[in-house]
Structures are given as C-alpha cells and as structure tokens.
Amino acid sequence: MAAALSRIDPPSTPGLLALADGTLFRGRALAAEGRTCGEVVFNTAMTGYQEVVTDPSYHQQIVTLTAAHVGVVGVNPDDEEGRGPQVAGLVVRDAPRMFASWRGREDLGAYLRRAGVVAVADIDTRRLTHLLRERGAMAGCIAAGEAARDEAACVAAARAFPGLQGAALAEAVSVPEPAGWAAGSVRWLDGHVLEGRSEKTGLEGQVRGDMSPGAAGHVVAFDFGVKRNILRLLVDRGLRVTVVPAATTAAQALALRPDGIFLSNGPGDPEPLQAQQAAIRELVGSGLPVFGICLGHQLLCLALGARTFKMKFGHHGANHPVRELATGRVLITSQNHGFAADPATLPAELRVTHVSLFDGSLQGVELAGRPVFSFQGHPEASPGPRELAGLFDRFAREVVAGRAARGK
Numbered sequence: 057m058a059a060a061l062s063r064i065d066p067p068s069t070p071g072l073l074a075l076a077d078g079t080l081f082r083g084r085a086l087a088a089e090g091r092t093c094g095e096v097v098f099n100t101a102m103t104g105y106q107e108v109v110t111d112p113s114y115h116q117q118i119v120t121l122t123a124a125h126v127g128v129v130g131v132n133p134d135d136e137e138g139r140g141p142q143v144a145g146l147v148v149r150d151a152p153r154m155f156a157s158w159r160g161r162e163d164l165g166a167y168l169r170r171a172g173v174v175a176v177a178d179i180d181t182r183r184l185t186h187l188l189r190e191r192g193a194m195a196g197c198i199a200a201g202e203a204a205r206d207e208a209a210c211v212a213a214a215r216a217f218p219g220l221q222g223a224a225l226a227e228a229v230s231v232p233e234p235a236g237w238a239a240g241s242v243r244w245l246d247g248h249v250l251e252g253r254s255e256k257t258g259l260e261g262q263v264r265g266d267m268s269p270g271a272a273g274h275v276v277a278f279d280f281g282v283k284r285n286i287l288r289l290l291v292d293r294g295l296r297v298t299v300v301p302a303a304t305t306a307a308q309a310l311a312l313r314p315d316g317i318f319l320s321n322g323p324g325d326p327e328p329l330q331a332q333q334a335a336i337r338e339l340v341g342s343g344l345p346v347f348g349i350c351l352g353h354q355l356l357c358l359a360l361g362a363r364t365f366k367m368k369f370g371h372h373g374a375n376h377p378v379r380e381l382a383t384g385r386v387l388i389t390s391q392n393h394g395f396a397a398d399p400a401t402l403p404a405e406l407r408v409t410h411v412s413l414f415d416g417s418l419q420g421v422e423l424a425g426r427p428v429f430s431f432q433g434h435p436e437a438s439p440g441p442r443e444l445a446g447l448f449d450r451f452a453r454e455v456v457a458g459r460a461a462r463g464k
C-alpha cells in the first residue's frame with residue numbers, strides 16, 4: 057500500500073511558490089513537474105475545489121485555497137466547469153494521499169498532472185493568504201521537480217510575469233466556433249438535482265426545467281470563458297442555448313435570431329476587450345434581454361460608459377454577503393473577480409441593484425426600463441450558495457416576455 061501511494065505522489069519531489077516580492081514557500085510537488093507563472097490569488101471556499109480549478113476565469117492565475125484539506129473527494133466528470141483544469145497552478149496546505157467519494161473517479165494530483173498543471177502541497181497557505189491580503193494579489197511562479205531547485209530563477213520568472221492589468225484573455229479560452237449546448241443540471245441516480253433549482257419564483261411550469269427543452273426561447277451565450285453551470289441553469293429554464301466565440305460581432309449574434317443575449321464570466325482585464333464592448337452596445341440597442349455575469353457584467357458596464365479598476369486582491373470565495381437594494385435582503389454569494397466596475401462612473405440610466413457587504417463594491421446593475429441586467433458575483437455558484445439563482449429566472453422571464461411582445 058505504502059509503495060503504491062509513494063509511486064503516485066513521491067514525497068521527495070520538491071515544490072516551490074516564489075512571489076515577485078521574493079517571498080518563497082517551499083513544499084512538495086502534487087502534480088506535473090515544471091514551472092508556470094501567474095497572478096497569485098486566494099479562494100476561501102470550503103468546498104468545490106474541482107469547480108475552482110476548472111473555472112476558465114482563473115486562466116493565468118495561481119490559486120491558493122484556504123480550505124485546509126484539498127482533494128478529499130477526488131475529481132469526477134460532473135463537476136467540470138471548463139474543459140479540464142484552467143488554473144495556471146494550485147497551492148494547497150494538505151493534500152490527502154487517498155480520496156473517498158462515491159462520485160470520485162480520479163485523484164486530484166493525477167488529474168492535474170495529466171493536464172500538465174503544476175501544483176504544490178504542504179504550503180503554509182494561511183501565511184500566504186495573509187501576505188496577499190496585505191500586499192495584494194501578486195505575480196508568482198509555481199515550480200515542481202528540478203525547476204523548484206533554482207529558487208532565484210523562479211523569483212526572476214515571477215517578476216517577469218506582466219500581470220493581468222491590460223491582459224485581454226477571453227479569446228484564448230473561448231470556443232472556436234458557435235456550438236449548441238443542451239445539457240441541464242446533473243441529476244444523480246436517486247433523482248436528486250446536483251445544481252440548478254432556485255427558490256420558488258412562481259415560474260414552475262412556465263420557464264423551468266419541466267418545460268420542454270428550448271421552449272422558452274433561444275439564447276446566444278457569449279463565451280468569454282463560460283462556466284458550464286451557467287449553461288446548465290439556462291437549459292434548466294427551458295432555454296435553447298447557442299454558445300458563440302468571444303470575437304462574435306453583434307451582427308453575427310443577431311443572425312442567429314436570438315431571443316436573449318448572455319454575457320459570460322471570463323479571465324483577465326475587461327477594459328481592453330473593446331470589440332466585445334462595441335458588440336454589447338449594439339446588442340443592448342437591439343432591445344433584446346441581456347444578462348451578464350462577472351466579466352460579462354464588467355463588459356456591460358464598460359459598454360454603457362462606466363470604468364473598471366483592478367482591486368487589491370479581489371473577491372474569491374463562496375460566502376460573500378451582498379445586499380439586494382430593492383428588498384434590503386442580504387444574500388450569500390459565490391465570487392471570483394479581481395476587477396470591478398466603479399460605481400462613481402456609472403451612467404445615470406445604469407442603476408445599482410446589488411452591493412458587496414464586505415467592501416461596498418458594486419455587485420449588480422440594471423438598465424432603467426430595459427430587460428438588461430448583470431451581476432458581479434456568481435449566481436450559478438459552483439462552488440457556492442445558490443441564493444442568486446433567481447437572476448436566471450428573471451432572465452428567462454424577460455426572454456419569454458420579449459418573445460410574446462414580438463408575437464413569437
């Protein structure tokens with residue numbers, strides 16, 4: 057037994073995280089050997105490491121998880137949010153050498169190694185998180201195996217990483233061609249729904265999962281690095297979904313005859329994505345319902361004249377309280393962003409709908425009198441609570457209402 061385990065995870069292989077400020081964290085290699093750079097951020101979610109490592113928004117980011125044990129349930133085919141791992145690297149405290157779950161199919165380290173992702177375990181992630189909180193998200197270099205022995209080269213590599221400010225990354229993680237997406241929420245053998253159902257909204261039987269597939273209307277979803285659970289939740293609401301590349305123009309999107317436009321999450325800085333902002337401006341002008349999440353929210357704000365800025369260390373977790381201004385309700389949300397729209401720059405017609413109770417930053421907007429709205433956090437969860445899933449219901453309702461108004 058011991059021999060087999062040490063073959064999977066040789067304890068002697070060194071791992072290193074070098075930060076651009078010269079701080080070194082030494083540990084052991086958990087996955088692929090080699091060296092990768094990225095922006096180092098921390099995520100405080102206590103569950104859902106597979107969803108985190110497969111979220112395309114983490115492209116070019118090295119993620120450290122504050123959860124102390126990572127890998128306990130292995131990885132499985134249902135919890136993929138992108139096409140395999142998307143993080144530039146993973147840093148954890150304790151990676152158990154065995155996993156246990158009836159859903160688990162593969163060991164996390166083996167899964168990351170197969171994808172060539174460098175990961176380091178046995179790191180003091182509490183110290184690392186404190187440091188990032190004080191100094192802000194920082195460029196870093198993660199190394200495993202021989203590469204981890206040359207610490208000076210790793211620090212130099214970290215310093216050479218240009219950072220995410222000004223980085224246009226959406227096209228690098230987008231689909232190459234338009235493609236239909238038909239899968240709804242995963243149902244386990246006992247009929248339990250893994251994700252998807254929100255609070256009761258009065259929509260049951262109208263635009264929910266019990267509606268025949270696609271009957272609620274057709275949504276063109278811009279893939280800036282879309283998380284699969286977003287697409288599943290759209291399908292659950294009776295929407296037919298066509299995922300389109302990040303470079304799609306408004307004319308190309310409208311040629312698909314959509315009843316609604318979805319703007320996805322994604323990596324990097326929203327500001328340089330000028331073509332996307334132009335397309336969004338035109339699509340908003342078309343009168344169709346538009347719903348944006350995270351990067352999609354930031355792009356909608358930019359398209360309508362607001363500015364965005366880089367946050368100190370961003371929001372990455374699954375327990376962030378947000379106030380819904382219309383009702384005063386506090387909702388616990390999933391978050392993953394390092395940029396934010398500046399509320400002081402919003403045009404008058406873009407109204408604030410949600411505000412972070414951690415730091416007062418902008419969390420949601422809607423365009424006055426129009427079926428256009430967006431959210432900075434992650435109503436699709438994965439991982440995290442589903443208290444904002446009603447936004448998907450709202451979008452589906454707008455799509456259905458828009459079709460009725462157009463006599464479709």
Ligand SMILES: NC(=O)CC[C@H](N)C(=O)O
Nearest residue numbers: 321322350351393394395
């Ligand atoms: N999850 C996302 O869409 C992130 C958006 C953007 N890349 C940010 O970091 O703010």
